[in-house]
Amino acid sequence: MDNIIEIKNVTYEYTEDEATHIAVKNLSLNIERGSFTVILGHNGSGKSTLAKMLNGLNKPTLGTILVDGINTLAEETEIEVKRRVGMVFQNPDNQLIASIVEEDVAFGPENLGLPPKEIRQRVDSALKAVGMEEFVSSTPHRLSGGQKQRIAIAGIIAMEPECLVLDEPTAMLDPKGRREIVDTLHKLNKEKGITVILITHYMEEAENADRVLVMNDGEIISDGKPHEVFQNVEMLKSVGLDVPQTTELLYALQKNGFKVNTNVISVTDTAREIKKVLEGV
Amino acid sequence: MLKDITFGQYYDATSVVHKCDPRVKILLMIAFIVLIFVSQNMFSLAFACVSVIFVLLISRVPIKLFLKNLKAIWVVLAFTAVINLFYSNTGKVLVSFWIVEITTGGVYRAVFMALRIILLIFISSVLTYTTTPNSLTDGIESLLSPLKYIGLKNAVHIFAMMMTIALRFIPTLIEEAEKIMNAQKARGADLENGSLVERVKALIPILIPLLISSVRRAYELAEAMECRCYNGGVGKTRMKQLTLSVSDLYAIIFIAVFTCGIIGLNIIF
Amino acid sequence: MAILEVRNLTHTYSGNSPFMNDAVKDVSFTVEKGEIIGIIGHTGSGKSTLVQHLNGLLKPTEGNVLFENEDIWENPKEIRKIRSKVGLVFQYPEYQLFEETVFKDISFGPRNMGLESEALENTVKEICGIVGVKPEFFEKSPFDLSGGEKRRVAIAGVMAMKPQVIVFDEPTAGLDPKGREDVMEIIRSYRKATNATVIIISHSMEDMAALADKVIVMNKGSLYMFGTAREVFSHSDELRKIGLNVPIVSQVFEALGLNNIPLTVDEAVEILKKRVGDNA
Known part of the structure; x- marks a missing residue:
């Protein structure tokens, strides 16, 4: 299998108030090139720390992380790692550097020292990829949260990364903005073949992912297809997470003696599942 | 306002x-x-x-x-x-x-x-x-560029970067200040009345949160810049070249x- | 009994500047004592502008806001008094924390109302008991707390003024599922302890369906719908027209083509149980 990221026995420790805390515990994980992975976990479960290790922003205390075969610990290849794994954070306001959309998107490619013509092309195509081409000369301050976040994504895409890591990019957005972002990510994944790793608190955003990981106390406690992971309703609730309301409904029905499968997530599939039961009677 | x-x-x-x-x-x-x-x-x-x-x-x-x-x-x-x-x-x-x-x-x-x-x-x-604030900064940077020859290369770049970020964050911080003011007013803070000393004191509940959030923003921005391969402007090129026209x-x-x-x-x- | 009444409220932002804000157009509704009101609508639909009128942070361009049948702008010099009767918790309230200790920060509101020494201390302690701020946190710096705990303290800071009406602007924004549940629990406990009227702006149709007695739908600055949660969520097509939706569980039942549309999972289970029972 072709892996873009290989994590081997990684531990991350940090010191706060003179005490050592372990944020990530002896974790091993491979991310397949071109896949769409969602990481779930409550605040403080270690998912942000893990995310920041993927592009070398955080360096593992123990173990190694290879990005496209490059060790993130090596100082001389730091830029190479950051170019391959782009990161988008929660607050779009704190990621935009310039006061004009196109100038902001150009920031990454400019830092890479590309020729002006190529930067121009990359900026235009990145804005198009996130559906923001008409805002090329707007000021980010006037845009909605979802639009700002799409600009932040464009700023990363313009560096033509292999992999996109997003740390709760939808936490501060309204439902419309959240949909915009998730749709954009699936589009980038399908059309450009960019590997996506999405960290979120919104369970429904995991619905169409290839793979869902659940983190708790610095460890991965569940790993599988979305419907497989969401079947463990009790386990998810015990680690401070939730399930989509469709799953909750099917689970509640099951508990009440209805013979339904709980391995579907979408509204249509759930309705079909219930229909089967109703017609079976 | x-x-x-x-x-x-x-x-x-x-x-x-x-x-x-x-x-x-x-x-x-x-x-x-x-x-x-x-x-x-x-x-x-x-x-x-x-x-x-x-x-x-x-x-x-x-x-x-x-x-x-x-x-x-x-x-x-x-x-x-x-x-x-x-x-x-x-x-x-x-x-x-x-x-x-x-x-x-x-x-x-x-x-x-x-x-x-x-x-x-x-x-x-x-x-x-x-x-645009950025081309203004580019203009200033370009006009100051002769300073490079007297060993101030980095200073020119840092100055330009500071200007860019300041211009970008002025509207954000103004908006934030307004939000905090409203939040404190909602908690009964009196910003309009009282003696000069009282009014200056009334600013503390606004300035402290504003300062803290600015520090947080600065930290997050620095991280985001690092993720976008910023390394102090070494080898940086520009999308928009400054050229004279009609x-x-x-x-x-x-x-x-x-x-x-x-x-x-x-x-x- | 009506505790809050909004009459033909219009708010236009000053001097038609090209940099516009969300306006509110001719909005009227009445809130009865003890009700839980949900406000839904898109970002930019005027929700936030609307709620800032309820405690006098904004003055209506036209129309009135009445608290217990009295216009809150009757005496503009006294407008600050309304702020302790109608509490307003802004989005991300933890960004307003500023004091050295949790206790001092929660005291800020009641102190502004003129409470002192023992009375002040008792009020703060009482609120901390209700919302679950543990005594060992009192002397901590609010900035050392976790995100969820900061929010708890910030909400306590508004509740400490013992408002009869408390308004929340997206109280769960940015929190993880556990944090969201904690905030909802804080709101429930406060209500239980004080019988306060609660108004919540939220994007979660599921939360609104489970919690709100009545729902206000805002669209482009106007009041699009106002009624009981059941009434409002029975208009799924109208809601979709303005980009909103009904709770997911209701969507499932719509897809099933059933007439009896539940608002919560519990209701859904009851409906299906009954149906199966009837058929058997």
């Missing part, structure tokens, strides 16, 4: 002024400012007025945006006018009470000085309304005519 401060904000439009090279615009603005100060009589100032209004009109920025900037500094304007009103005692006495006299010379001077300030505000607003030629011709006009009118009258 804080939101009324629009100074320093770019207004998107297509005009000759927008198209000019930022370096030319900065130099022209400096020239304008100098010339407005050297205009000594009503004729040269009137000529400056007409020229500035001409620039405002061709910039295609709504006039009310310029007027709004005046609103923000009306105190300064009024203060200058009043000081100058009493400063001069030439001409006919119009009003006199106690030891103060208002003369025609004073009125003339007050109007003259106020007009100068208005023109200064207008012409500098033209620069900020028609130039509009710049017009601008230079215009300023030449303007300069001759002001100096000519100063000498003639």
Whole structure:
């Protein structure tokens, strides 16, 4: 299998108030090139720390992380790692550097020292990829949260990364903005073949992912297809997470003696599942 | 309201002024400012007025945006006018009470000085309304670039980066300050009444959260910049190269005519 | 009994500047004592502008806001008094924390109302008990707390003024599922302890369906719908027209083509149980 990221026995420790805390515990994980992975976990479960290790922003205390075969610990290849794994954070306001959309998107490619013509092309195509081409000369301050976040994504895409890591990019957005972002990510994944790793608190955003990981106390406690992971309703609730309301409904029905499968997530599939039961009677 | 401060904000439009090279615009603005100060009589100032209004009109920025900037500094304007009103005692006495006299010379001077300030505000607003903050920064960086040869290469870049970030975050911080103010008012904070000391004290619940959030923003921004391969500007290229165009030629011709006009009118009258 | 009444409220932001804000157009509704009102609508629909009128942070351009049948702007100099009667918790309230200790920060509101020494201390302690701020946190710096705990303290800071009406602008924004549940629990406890009227702006149709007695739908600055949660969520097509939706469980039942549309999972289970029972 072709892996873009290989994590081997990684531990991350940090010191706060003179005490050592372990944020990530002896974790091993491979991310397949071109896949769409969602990481779930409550605040403080270690998912942000893990995310920041993927592009070398955080360096593992123990173990190694290879990005496209490059060790993130090596100082001389730091830029190479950051170019391959782009990161988008929660607050779009704190990621935009310039006061004009196109100038902001150009920031990454400019830092890479590309020729002006190529930067121009990359900026235009990145804005198009996130559906923001008409805002090329707007000021980010006037845009909605979802639009700002799409600009932040464009700023990363313009560096033509292999992999996109997003740390709760939808936490501060309204439902419309959240949909915009998730749709954009699936589009980038399908059309450009960019590997996506999405960290979120919104369970429904995991619905169409290839793979869902659940983190708790610095460890991965569940790993599988979305419907497989969401079947463990009790386990998810015990680690401070939730399930989509469709799953909750099917689970509640099951508990009440209805013979339904709980391995579907979408509204249509759930309705079909219930229909089967109703017609079976 | 804080939101009324629009100074320093770019207004998107297509005009000759927008198209000019930022370096030319900065130099022209400096020239304008100098010339407005050297205009000594009503004729040269009137000529400056007409020229500035001409620039405002061709910039295609709504006039009310310029007027709004005046609103923000009306105190300064009024203060200058009043000081100058009493400063001069030439001409006919119009009003006199106690030891103060208002003369025609004073009125003339007050109007003259106020007009100068208005023109200064207008012409500098033209620069900020028609130039994106980033190209303004690029312009300044480019104009300061000779400093590189005296060993200040990094300083020029750092200065430019600081300007870019400051310009980007001014509206964000203004909005944030307003939000915090409202939140504290909702908790019963009294920001409008009380003695000077009380009012200064009332600012603490606003300034502390603002400071903390700015630090947080700075930290997050630094991380985001690192993720976008920023390494202090080493080997950085630019998408937008600064090149002179026809509009710049017009601008230079215009300023030449303007300069001759002001100096000519100063000498003639 | 009506505790809050909004009559033909219009708010236009000053001097039609090209940099516009969300306006509110001719909005009227009445809130009865003890009700839980949900407000839904898009970002920019005027929700936040609307709620800032309820405690006098904004003054209506036209129309009135009445608290217990009295216009809150009757005496503009006294407007600050309304702020302790109608509490407003802004989005991300933890960004307003500023004091050295949790206790001092929660005291800020009641102190502004003129409470002192023992009375102040008792009030703060009482609120901390209700919302679950543990005594060992009192002397901690609010900035050392976790995100969820900061929010708890910030909400306590508004509740400490003991408002009869408390308004929340997206109280769960940015929190993880556990944090969201904690905030909802804080709101429930406060209500239980004080019988306060609660108004919540939220994007979660599921939360609104489970919690709100009545729902206000805002669209482009106008009141689009106002009624009981059941009434409002029965108009799924109208809601979709303005980009909103009904709770997911209701969507499932719509897809099933059933007439009896539940608002919560519990209701859904009951409906299906009954149906199966009837058929058997």
